[in-house]
Amino acid sequence: MSGPKPPRPQQGRAAGEHKSRARPTGKGGGEGAGGRPAGDERPGLFARQVAARLLSAVVSSRTSLDGLTDASTGHPHFRQLPPRDQALVKAILTAAFRFRGSIEAEIAGRLERPLPPNAAALRHVLHVGAAQILCLDVPDSAAVDLAVASAAADPRSARFAGLVNAVLRRIAREAGRLPKAGADEAAEAGEAADARRDCPDWLFKRLSEQYGAARAGRIAAAHLVRAPVDLTTKADAAGWAARLGGRAIGPRTVRLGEVEGPISALAGFEEGAWWVQDVAATLPVQLFGDVSGRRVADLCAAPGGKTAQLAAAGALVTALEKSASRMKRLRENLDRLKLSAETVAGDLMDFAPEAPFDAVLLDAPCSSTGTIRRHPDVAYTKDDAEIEKLAALQLSLLTKAAACVAPGGCLVFANCSIDRREGEEVAASFLAAREGFRLEPVAPAELPDFAFAVSEEGFLRTTPEMLSGDSGRGGGLDGFFAARFRRENA
Numbered sequence: 001m002s003g004p005k006p007p008r009p010q011q012g013r014a015a016g017e018h019k020s021r022a023r024p025t026g027k028g029g030g031e032g033a034g035g036r037p038a039g040d041e042r043p044g045l046f047a048r049q050v051a052a053r054l055l056s057a058v059v060s061s062r063t064s065l066d067g068l069t070d071a072s073t074g075h076p077h078f079r080q081l082p083p084r085d086q087a088l089v090k091a092i093l094t095a096a097f098r099f100r101g102s103i104e105a106e107i108a109g110r111l112e113r114p115l116p117p118n119a120a121a122l123r124h125v126l127h128v129g130a131a132q133i134l135c136l137d138v139p140d141s142a143a144v145d146l147a148v149a150s151a152a153a154d155p156r157s158a159r160f161a162g163l164v165n166a167v168l169r170r171i172a173r174e175a176g177r178l179p180k181a182g183a184d185e186a187a188e189a190g191e192a193a194d195a196r197r198d199c200p201d202w203l204f205k206r207l208s209e210q211y212g213a214a215r216a217g218r219i220a221a222a223h224l225v226r227a228p229v230d231l232t233t234k235a236d237a238a239g240w241a242a243r244l245g246g247r248a249i250g251p252r253t254v255r256l257g258e259v260e261g262p263i264s265a266l267a268g269f270e271e272g273a274w275w276v277q278d279v280a281a282t283l284p285v286q287l288f289g290d291v292s293g294r295r296v297a298d299l300c301a302a303p304g305g306k307t308a309q310l311a312a313a314g315a316l317v318t319a320l321e322k323s324a325s326r327m328k329r330l331r332e333n334l335d336r337l338k339l340s341a342e343t344v345a346g347d348l349m350d351f352a353p354e355a356p357f358d359a360v361l362l363d364a365p366c367s368s369t370g371t372i373r374r375h376p377d378v379a380y381t382k383d384d385a386e387i388e389k390l391a392a393l394q395l396s397l398l399t400k401a402a403a404c405v406a407p408g409g410c411l412v413f414a415n416c417s418i419d420r421r422e423g424e425e426v427a428a429s430f431l432a433a434r435e436g437f438r439l440e441p442v443a444p445a446e447l448p449d450f451a452f453a454v455s456e457e458g459f460l461r462t463t464p465e466m467l468s469g470d471s472g473r474g475g476g477l478d479g480f481f482a483a484r485f486r487r488e489n490a
């Protein structure tokens with residue numbers, strides 16, 4: 001990174017810089033009453049401390065950021081924050097993971113000697129501070145001062161408060177902003193030199209082996225581009241696109257640019273006219289063709305994007321989900337959308353339907369590496385071993401799902417991983433082991449807007465650099481895989 005730092009608009013007061021909190025009473029170990037950090041209570045400090053703590057939980061315990069920041073089941077410190085600070089913490093951590101390699105390089109370049117391996121707490125404080133300086137519209141002075149205060153309040157890093165001050169001030173003075181202008185175009189052109197730095201080695205190695213180095217570079221570059229908001233409409237995508245100021249993609253999707261404020265405030269939310277779903281995630285259900293009046297099982301269903309698609313298309317849907325909290329969300333989503341499905345809370349491995357289904361969808365749990373644009377922490381919570389485990393689980397679930405398909409019926413296996421081990425290889429293992437099913441290849445003409453995503457074998461395979469650069473600000477699509485099988489007639 002080089003060149004002078006360009007000017008940018010700054011808020012008069014940083015998000016999260018507001019006064020409100022009572023001083024915690026606990027002492028020692030940097031913890032206050034209720035486990036909250038003790039000491040300095042200046043506005044915005046607790047939010048930065050929570051950000052550093054969550055960053056630590058993702059990196060050292062491989063906990064997903066989504067789980068840690070869930071409004072009802074997330075980390076207790078996160079849930080203590082007011083909504084504005086919660087949004088700030090999410091923005092800091094999204095930037096910190098999306099640009100983790102670049103941020104590390106900026107910090108390392110300003111240290112006289114590398115940080116010792118046991119300086120994890122200090123490293124997290126530096127990353128949280130640098131992410132604000134390099135990526136967010138938080139005033140540099142606030143980012144630096146609050147990082148210094150975070151370091152000073154923690155016995156593990158207190159003696160390095162001066163170092164935090166010096167390093168972050170230099171970054172604020174010298175470094176260029178992230179992302180670099182035109183990141184979306186860079187993804188399209190494969191100008192991925194910096195992107196390589198922000199892609200962990202394990203992931204880049206797998207991508208290079210599976211897609212070749214050039215495409216791996218384009219995928220890594222696409223990971224640095226913020227994903228747009230895609231809505232799936234029940235009907236009239238063109239009309240909703242006009243009304244919401246977006247554009248229609250495919251038969252049902254509206255792609256929006258910048259969304260100010262909560263999604264729930266947009267026209268059509270209350271009346272249940274649409275739901276949020278990446279356009280790539282809408283493709284597996286389209287592989288069933290006309291489902292009107294057919295009995296369809298959605299076997300890993302929550303939060304229900306594909307259940308909603310099937311129900312909106314007139315299918316008689318049975319939605320199965322193992323997680324009680326996620327099933328609750330699915331039911332709430334269907335209620336809002338005024339769509340109906342039979343919902344079954346339970347484990348697929350124990351599922352014993354009274355009669356087999358005309359069509360079965362298995363949208364299996366996976367590494368989610370196709371969603372790194374939206375969830376950049378995924379690149380740091382997954383690894384080779386986890387992918388192997390997930391692939392084995394997917395094959396078991398697929399074998400069980402196959403038993404729910406009626407003779408002559410259709411089975412679609414899908415997931416949002418870009419790793420072939422969880423996609424093409426699971427499909428091949430299934431076909432090799434399970435008699436009575438054949439691959440029913442997808443024909444490009446079936447998905448006219450996405451013919452480029454149909455592989456030679458007839459699988460659906462999207463990766464995030466596809467469609468990049470096609471919308472003003474952040475195009476692309478999530479990585480997805482789907483295979484369609486047909487059960488032979490008995």
Ligand SMILES: C[S@@+](CC[C@H](N)C(=O)[O-])C[C@H]1O[C@@H](n2cnc3c(N)ncnc32)[C@H](O)[C@@H]1O
Binds near residue numbers: 302305320347364365
């Ligand atoms: C990729 S998500 C499904 C997304 C969903 N199809 C949609 O479009 O909104 C996978 C889901 O499978 C659920 N799940 C995982 N293992 C399961 C099992 N053995 N039985 C039933 N559901 C399971 C997870 O709780 C998770 O909600």
